[in-house]
Amino acid sequence: xxxxxxxxxxxxxxxxxxxxxxxxxxxxxxxxxxxxxxxxxxxxxxxxxxxxxxxxxxxxxxxxxxxxxxxxxxxxxxxxxxxxxxxxxxxxxxxxxxxxxxxxxxxxxxxxxxxxxxxxxxxxxxxxxxxxxxxxxxxxxxxxxxxxxxxx
Amino acid sequence: xxxxxxxxxxxxxxxxxxxxxxxxxxxxxxxxxxxxxxxxxxxxxxxxxxxxxxxxxxxxxxxxxxxxxxxxxxxxxxxxxxxxxxxxxxxxxxxxxxxxxxxxxxxxxxxxxxxxxxxxxxxxxxxx
Numbered sequence: 001x002x003x004x005x006x007x008x009x010x011x012x013x014x015x016x017x018x019x020x021x022x023x024x025x026x027x028x029x030x031x032x033x034x035x036x037x038x039x040x041x042x043x044x045x046x047x048x049x050x051x052x053x054x055x056x057x058x059x060x061x062x063x064x065x066x067x068x069x070x071x072x073x074x075x076x077x078x079x080x081x082x083x084x085x086x087x088x089x090x091x092x093x094x095x096x097x098x099x100x101x102x103x104x105x106x107x108x109x110x111x112x113x114x115x116x117x118x119x120x121x122x123x124x125x126x127x128x129x130x131x132x133x134x135x136x137x138x139x140x141x142x143x144x145x146x147x148x149x150x151x152x
Numbered sequence: 153x154x155x156x157x158x159x160x161x162x163x164x165x166x167x168x169x170x171x172x173x174x175x176x177x178x179x180x181x182x183x184x185x186x187x188x189x190x191x192x193x194x195x196x197x198x199x200x201x202x203x204x205x206x207x208x209x210x211x212x213x214x215x216x217x218x219x220x221x222x223x224x225x226x227x228x229x230x231x232x233x234x235x236x237x238x239x240x241x242x243x244x245x246x247x248x249x250x251x252x253x254x255x256x257x258x259x260x261x262x263x264x265x266x267x268x269x270x271x272x273x274x275x276x277x278x279x280x
Contacts, residue, residue: 018191090228
């Protein structure tokens, strides 16, 4: 029997994060180290204020988890165990817009380089077509299976 | 204020000091029940990187007497995981980089740097 790897796929299959700290809901696109995820924060999210405004740091976590989701999917479709990973760096990540609970946020990540277990990723987060965060991250993928994906 | 921010407030120690180099310091300790550990990760909790950044934002806002929000992360390094109940010393100072005021922050655990950041923070309602 062939495993079903069709997209969209729930992030829970691909990353070790769990609610309330799992922010990515699902992977909706994937192509060769790049991909797009979808998230929608609930009003009672840990990172939502009383008026529904999301803390800007939520967008950073979204990017880290989105890379983890893409990497987890890449491992899954290639029959590899998902390796443990850690966020080790952020560079020039700008928060240019606000986001609110119940809005659909799309995060696009692209791996721009890999070297001895390290991956450099560029990402943008959009809300209704408007870019609200963009920047670069560095992640370290260990050789230890995680049962999930990268850790932010 | 969101639930994680409330948890960060609860994790803050009482003593705030300023050294000769202009670094403002405050101890923090996140108990195992801190909400940011829930699901991050099951059976192996570590303090999310974004909570580390959020802690500096909150501390800087408290020190300035004005709520601040994150505008950009110019650079950040996460060198070792921070686990529940570890005693963290959070330090920051304001410096200028490229004509912009930045918050230069370092988190240490047992004297070792766990993470460091260069953040651009703005008043809560500012758009810059």
